[in-house]
Amino acid sequence: MSETVKSIWLDVDPGHDDATAILLALHLTNIHLLGISTTHGNASSYHTALNAARCLLAFGGAERGIRVYPGASKPLLLPPRYAPSIHGPDGLGGVEGLPRADDPAVLALLAEDEDGKIIRALDGMAKYIRQVWQKGSGKKVTVVSCGPMTNVALFVSVYPDLVDAVEQFVFMGGGVGLGNIAAVAEFNILCDPHASQIVLDAAVPAVMIPLNVTHTAIVTHRIHWMLRSSKPPPEDLQFTTPLPQPSTPLRHTLSTLISFFADAYKSTFGFPGPPLHDPLTIVYVAYPELFKAKRYRVDVELSSTLTRGETVVDVWGYRECDDSWGSSGKNCIVTEALDVEKFFEIFFESVARCDKVSPLNQGVGTLLNA
Numbered sequence: 230m231s232e233t234v235k236s237i238w239l240d241v242d243p244g245h246d247d248a249t250a251i252l253l254a255l256h257l258t259n260i261h262l263l264g265i266s267t268t269h270g271n272a273s274s275y276h277t278a279l280n281a282a283r284c285l286l287a288f289g290g291a292e293r294g295i296r297v298y299p300g301a302s303k304p305l306l307l308p309p310r311y312a313p314s315i316h317g318p319d320g321l322g323g324v325e326g327l328p329r330a331d332d333p334a335v336l337a338l339l340a341e342d343e344d345g346k347i348i349r350a351l352d353g354m355a356k357y358i359r360q361v362w363q364k365g366s367g368k369k370v371t372v373v374s375c376g377p378m379t380n381v382a383l384f385v386s387v388y389p390d391l392v393d394a395v396e397q398f399v400f401m402g403g404g405v406g407l408g409n410i411a412a413v414a415e416f417n418i419l420c421d422p423h424a425s426q427i428v429l430d431a432a433v434p435a436v437m438i439p440l441n442v443t444h445t446a447i448v449t450h451r452i453h454w455m456l457r458s459s460k461p462p463p464e465d466l467q468f469t470t471p472l473p474q475p476s477t478p479l480r481h482t483l484s485t486l487i488s489f490f491a492d493a494y495k496s497t498f499g500f501p502g503p504p505l506h507d508p509l510t511i512v513y514v515a516y517p518e519l520f521k522a523k524r525y526r527v528d529v530e531l532s533s534t535l536t537r538g539e540t541v542v543d544v545w546g547y548r549e550c551d552d553s554w555g556s557s558g559k560n561c562i563v564t565e566a567l568d569v570e571k572f573f574e575i576f577f578e579s580v581a582r583c584d585k586v587s588p589l590n591q592g593v594g595t596l597l598n599a
Contacts, residue, residue: 232259240265246505246507247280249508255289255295263295269379270377273309286335287326291337298340323489357370358370372395374428381428397433403542407440412535437563449502459476477587480580491503508576509567520566520567526542526550
């Protein structure tokens, strides 16, 4: 597999699966994480910014100079909506061992200027993308979105001169014929459908990781066992077999994250385990060969009372398109299948790397939550 290092900007709304996306962005060897912006979505923008900083500290990213840049507090046109039934009221319900949101070490990871004022998402994105691009003499940056795309749409609109510096927009969102918050609407897209359409209309390749794919990346009982323990599970493992004690505090924290997410998905959707939606975006950037994908025209339904937020994928090519990306072309690479076994292999490799550097394994998380 390719080990070419990709520079990424990560936009998230933590969120349990967003937390695992942050972990992978920090610990995949061919990903260079420039910074993290946050948005409304799974919880309010106040909570998502603090949650991202908590995860950044817990997963060993604080010493790299990476910071969190708070962004949009509401969609472009619609009122905000949150997902407390899935993620709890603060976005990381039920998670044990993370540093507290009010800890000074967490607050220090929110980006500030020389006057101590918070640096917002658009300013952070523009600064780092401009630095890497170097007016065309450097490299392009991939922008990864794991929540509503309000920040990304604003970036496209406010900084049109930097659009050429973006290699691709990779987003977790949408579905081909199905939804998870409405009949055919996925949560991230429905939260801000207008922003999603703006991003799809930008003259940059877009890559969609839809529910059709993320719902195959299920944390089964066997996967959960492997997350908690460094030892392989027994061959006759049953769903009723008790899970082993976590081998490290980090793995305990990740297990509680998975357990809350699992309970929410079982009660809401009847799933046997939680799907890890958001980390697939990071793995796609690192190892696109793990995905089957095809280029289509994709648009977002903006007005229908029944289907607002639906990602309309023109599978049969009814709309006449040119070869460009954006408003007149086949604007989106839609992933259709995933090598699930290889994904989890990569996930566990990243957890093992995180284990070596996580402050949680030096008692930091326990101390801050005492």
